[in-house]
Amino acid sequence: MSLQFRLASRNLFHDRLRFIATVIGIIFSIVLVTVQMGLYVGFRRMVTTMIDHSPAQLWIMPVGTKCFEDPSLLDERQRFRALAVPGVAEATPLVIGYAQWRLPQGTTTPVFVVGSELRGLGLHPWNVVEGRLDDLSVPGAVAIDQTYFERLGITGVEQTAELRDRKVQVMAVSKGIRSFTTTPYVFTDVERARSYTGTTPSKASYLLVRLASDADLWKVQQALRDSLGNVEVLTASEFRNRSRSFWLFGTGAGAALFAGALLGVIVGTVIVAQTLYSSTKDHLTEFATLRAIGSSSRYIYTVIIWQALLSAIVGFAGAAGIGKIVAAATAESALPVIMTPALTVALFMLTVTMCVGSAIAAIVKVMRIDPAMVFSR
Amino acid sequence: MTDVVLEATDLVHHLGQGAGRVQALKGVSLSLKGGELVLLMGPSGSGKTTLLSILGCLMTPDSGTVKVGGQAIAALDPEALAKLRRERIGFIFQSYHLFPTLNAEDNIRLALDVRGERARTAKLAAREVLATVGLGHKRKSFPRELSGGEQQRVAIARAIVGKTQVILADEPTGALDTANGQAIMTLLADIARDPSRAVLVVTHDPRILPFANRVVHIEDGRIVREESGGDQLKKASNA
Ligand SMILES: Nc1ncnc2c1ncn2[C@@H]1O[C@H](COP(=O)(O)OP(=O)(O)OP(=O)(O)O)[C@@H](O)[C@H]1O
Ligand SMILES: [Mg+2]
Numbered sequence: 001m002s003l004q005f006r007l008a009s010r011n012l013f014h015d016r017l018r019f020i021a022t023v024i025g026i027i028f029s030i031v032l033v034t035v036q037m038g039l040y041v042g043f044r045r046m047v048t049t050m051i052d053h054s055p056a057q058l059w060i061m062p063v064g065t066k067c068f069e070d071p072s073l074l075d076e077r078q079r080f081r082a083l084a085v086p087g088v089a090e091a092t093p094l095v096i097g098y099a100q101w102r103l104p105q106g107t108t109t110p111v112f113v114v115g116s117e118l119r120g121l122g123l124h125p126w127n128v129v130e131g132r133l134d135d136l137s138v139p140g141a142v143a144i145d146q147t148y149f150e151r152l153g154i155t156g157v158e159q160t161a162e163l164r165d166r167k168v169q170v171m172a173v174s175k176g177i178r179s180f181t182t183t184p185y186v187f188t189d190v191e192r193a194r195s196y197t198g199t200t201p202s203k204a205s206y207l208l209v210r211l212a213s214d215a216d217l218w219k220v221q222q223a224l225r226d227s228l229g230n231v232e233v234l235t236a237s238e239f240r241n242r243s244r245s246f247w248l249f250g251t252g253a254g255a256a257l258f259a260g261a262l263l264g265v266i267v268g269t270v271i272v273a274q275t276l277y278s279s280t281k282d283h284l285t286e287f288a289t290l291r292a293i294g295s296s297s298r299y300i301y302t303v304i305i306w307q308a309l310l311s312a313i314v315g316f317a318g319a320a321g322i323g324k325i326v327a328a329a330t331a332e333s334a335l336p337v338i339m340t341p342a343l344t345v346a347l348f349m350l351t352v353t354m355c356v357g358s359a360i361a362a363i364v365k366v367m368r369i370d371p372a373m374v375f376s377r
Numbered sequence: 378m379t380d381v382v383l384e385a386t387d388l389v390h391h392l393g394q395g396a397g398r399v400q401a402l403k404g405v406s407l408s409l410k411g412g413e414l415v416l417l418m419g420p421s422g423s424g425k426t427t428l429l430s431i432l433g434c435l436m437t438p439d440s441g442t443v444k445v446g447g448q449a450i451a452a453l454d455p456e457a458l459a460k461l462r463r464e465r466i467g468f469i470f471q472s473y474h475l476f477p478t479l480n481a482e483d484n485i486r487l488a489l490d491v492r493g494e495r496a497r498t499a500k501l502a503a504r505e506v507l508a509t510v511g512l513g514h515k516r517k518s519f520p521r522e523l524s525g526g527e528q529q530r531v532a533i534a535r536a537i538v539g540k541t542q543v544i545l546a547d548e549p550t551g552a553l554d555t556a557n558g559q560a561i562m563t564l565l566a567d568i569a570r571d572p573s574r575a576v577l578v579v580t581h582d583p584r585i586l587p588f589a590n591r592v593v594h595i596e597d598g599r600i601v602r603e604e605s606g607g608d609q610l611k612k613a614s615n616a
Contacts, residue, residue, distance in 0.1 A: 003483060003490045010478030289474040292435060293535070294463025295491035296456060372435040374474055375426045375547050 004299065008306030011283055019311070022275040026315025027322065029268025030351050034323040036261040037347065038337030040254060046180040046335060047247040048240040050114070054123040056208035058221055059239045060091070061232050066250065067243040069112070069181065071097045073203040078228050082207055085223045087215030092117045093190050093204030097197030101186070102162035103153030111152070111186045112179065113163070115193020121210045125187045130173035131157040136189060143172035147334075148184035163196040178334045209233075265354055272358035276308060280362035284369065291371040300366055304359050312355035316348050323347075381447075382542045382575045384408040385432055388441035392427060401427040402438065403598035409543065414569035414576040414588060419595035425579045426547055428595065432577065433466055433545045434458045446542060463492050467536030469546035473528045475520040475535075481507060482516040485535045492539065506534040510564055526557030533564055544568060544576040550585060562588040 012019050050068045051059075060082060062072040082091040095115040100108045116122030118136050125133070125143040135141055142163070144152055152161060160169045163186070172187075179185055186196075194201055211220055217235060224233045234242065248254030280287065287300055323339055330336045390402040401424045409415060417425050430436045431443060434450055437458075443450050445465050450458060462468075467488070475484050485503040489495075507516050510530040512523075520528050529549060536544055546565065550558035562578075566588045569576040578585070586592065586606075594602040 002495070003479075003487060006479065006483065007476065014478055285474065286476055289470075289476070290487070290491065291459065292433075292462070292468055292474075293488055293491060294459045294461070294466070296459055299491055370435075372430040374435075374468070374470055375430055 004302045005306050007286075008303045009310055011279060011303070012307050012310055015279065015282070018275055018279060022272060022311045023315045023318060025271030025275065026268055026311060026351065026355065027318040029264045029271065029354070030316060030319035030347060031322045031326070032264030032267070033261045033350065034319060034339070034343075034347055035326055035337055036257045036264065037343055038323065038327060038339055039335060040248070040257045040261075041340060041343055042330075042336040042338040043180060043253065043257070044244055044248065045338065046178075047243050049177075050123060051236055051240050051243060053126055054094075054116075054121075054208060054236075055210065056121060056123075057211050057217060057236060058209035058224065059234050059236065060207035060209060060224065060228065061205070061234070061239075063230060063232050065232065065242075066246040068239070069096070070246075071197075071205055073199065073205060074207070074231055076202050076204045076207075078231060079204075079207055081228055082209060082224055085220065085227050087212050087220040087223065088209055089212040089215075090121045090208075090210040092121045092208050094123055094206040094208055095190050095193040095197065095199055095203075096205045097193070097199060098183070099163050099186070099196045099198075101152055101184075104159075104161060105153060107153075109151055110183055111163070112181070112183045113186050113188065113193050113196050115188045115190045115196075116208070118189050121208050123187075123208070125172060125174040125177060125185075127174045127176050128172050129175045131171045133172055135171035136187070138169070138171055140166065140168050140192070141171035141188065142168045142192075143174060143187040144170055144184060145174045145177040147176070147178050151184060164198065166192075166195060168192075168196075176332075180335050182334055265350065268351075268354050269358050272308070272311060272355050273361045276304065276311070276359055276362040277365060279307065280304060280365050284365075285374070287366050288369045288371050288373050291369055292374045297367065301359075301363055304362050304366065305356055308355040308359040309352065312351045315355070316351040319351070320344065320347070380411050380573070381408050382411050382445075382573075383432060383577075384444045385428075386442050388428065388431055388438045388443070390427055390431060390436070390438045390441075401598055402431070402441075405441070405595070405598070405600055407432070407593060407600065409575035409577055411542070411575055412569060412572040413590040414566055414578065416586065416589040416592045417577060417579045417595060418581070418592060421581075423595045424598040425595055429545055429547050429577070429579055432543075433468060434462050463488070463539070465541050465543060467539060467541040467544040469529070469532055469536045469544065469549045471548035471551040473520070473525075473532045475528055475531055477520050480517050480519050481512060481523070481531045481534075484520070484531055485538050488535045488539045502538055503534075506538045507531070509537075510534045511560075524557075526553050526560065529553060529557070529561055530564070533561065537568055540574075542574050544574065546576065546578045548579055548581065550580065550582055555584060558582065558584060 062074045076093050079091050082088055097113055098110055099113050101111040102108045114123055154170050157170055157173055177185055221233050290300055327337050327339045386406045388402045388405040391398055392401045393399055419425050431438050482503050486499055489499040507513055510533055512530055550561050562585045565576050568574055589606040592604045
């Protein structure tokens with residue numbers, strides 16, 4: 001262990017109270033950043049769940065569609081034009097929209113209906129834990145998620161409710177299909193989705209396209225654009241990007257999360273700068289002695305930066321621990337805080353940068369030391 | 378012939394600002410030769426510490442020149458001065474200035490560490506000087522576990538471990554009783570027996586006169602008198 005490191009660690013641990021204050025400051029700040037960034041990652045994932053769970057390779061949608069949940073309509077006749085494009089193996093309608101769900105006891109709650117072809121290319125509930133997907137073909141059959149049982153007044157399969165004055169029966173129950181908008185998803189087939197949402201029979205929200213195995217994605221995309229005219233044709237990943245940029249930046253949600261994170265960084269920087277500075281001030285005679293006996297400025301900065309790094313490591317360890325707990329606690333919620341390895345690494349780098357940056361004030365203080373003071377103290 | 382290891386000519390220096398500005402040195406010339414222990418004596422406020430700071434390259438004088446080992450320091454920047462200090466000058470302070478969080482051995486090692494000497498030999502050198510100052514058994518002790526005399530001996534060990542040509546001490550015995558003061562001066566006198574090294578000690582303490590080869594008297598920023606150690610000893614025994 002180098003003497004510089006030893007000096008740094010002893011300077012830090014010498015004043016336990018201040019060290020604890022520093023670490024708490026770092027933990028507070030990094031936990032704040034972690035939660036904000038974890039929410040960002042979580043949100044980023046949540047907004048594309050529906051797109052992620054459809055096997056469609058291309059999405060055909062009305063011009064100007066901002067995200068999956070943005071309900072506007074196109075003509076279902078486009079479907080036959082799409083099917084005529086070489087390389088298209090399957091093109092099926094998807095109908096989405098809001099509807100009022102009437103609970104057995106009479107109150108109503110808004111739901112988001114997703115209707116697609118049950119046999120073939122569609123958007124079906126996943127993680128079905130009760131009932132069977134096949135049973136959705138029964139008249140009035142819908143699928144809902146466990147999470148929303150209470151909200152929808154349902155406790156299990158075969159129970160009934162009403163959607164737009166039509167009787168519906170829950171025939172399948174999934175686990176973990178949550179909406180970040182908190183409006184429950186209700187899955188059903190295309191025809192019933194139209195009637196629940198009041199959509200004209202010849203209209204659809206999207207056309208989902210599956211390619212023939214030997215077809216080229218970009219060529220088919222271009223061909224569809226040429227042949228369908230007034231629609232947009234996006235690959236799944238293009239649609240994901242569009243949804244993300246709408247929810248994260250179009251709505252300001254992303255900016256708010258980043259602003260929160262920035263606030264955390266500022267608070268952390270101020271706290272660490274303050275404690276490092278006061279520690280340096282307390283040890284000023286020692287630094288002056290070092291300077292008097294001929295140490296270079298670099299030698300002294302190294303000691304201070306070691307102090308910053310040590311604080312960063314201890315603080316980060318605490319923050320990462322709390323971050324893990326938060327992530328675990330929110331994993332089942334509508335908007336989970338997600339810690340990815342990349343985010344963890346980035347947060348560590350941020351902590352280190354923040355702490356080392358905070359050392360600047362202390363370093364400036366040390367730069368001004370007059371080594372001759374060692375004779376007068 | 379012994380070499381001049383430290384040479385100052387016509388030093389003038391002011392301290393403070395505005396109304397509080399004083400001319401602490403008013404044209405001081407002084408040189409140290411290898412193999413001598415010089416005492417710098419004078420009343421409080423006469424400029425002893427100021428002179429020592431300038432000789433130690435901790436301050437640059439308003440005018441006058443300082444040469445360390447023949448090299449003029451006027452043109453050197455703070456980093457170059459620091460390098461000069463770690464390579465050529467050892468310091469001893471009245472209040473020791475040991476690092477409270479480091480043990481005796483590490484305190485001594487620091488003087489080598491700032492030079493980049495970090496090998497095992499640095500550790501051995503630290504242990505060796507610790508034995509020289511009679512504290513071989515206390516190398517793991519922290520300053521707070523040592524008496525004032527012991528702390529000053531550790532500080533001396535730190536000043537001499539780098540085998541610098543010049544040792545500058547400001548009131549090294551000021552905080553110590555007679556016995557400890559004598560022990561410290563014996564150590565410093567031993568160093569000054571080496572013909573390539575010189576020791577300059579600022580003191581008020583007449584009890585340490587017998588250790589000096591030469592005594593320089595300073596008053597009000599000027600050197601007023603110089604005696605060889607022999608004269609002092611004579612005077613001391615006549616009294
Ligand atoms: N920072 C300062 N600002 C203004 N004047 C100062 C400052 N430091 C010292 N002085 C003055 O400079 C003169 C020389 O001071 P110096 O410390 O060199 O004296 P000294 O001989 O070491 O005294 P002592 O024996 O009390 O240690 C004194 O008159 C002192 O008051
Ligand atoms: Mg003084």
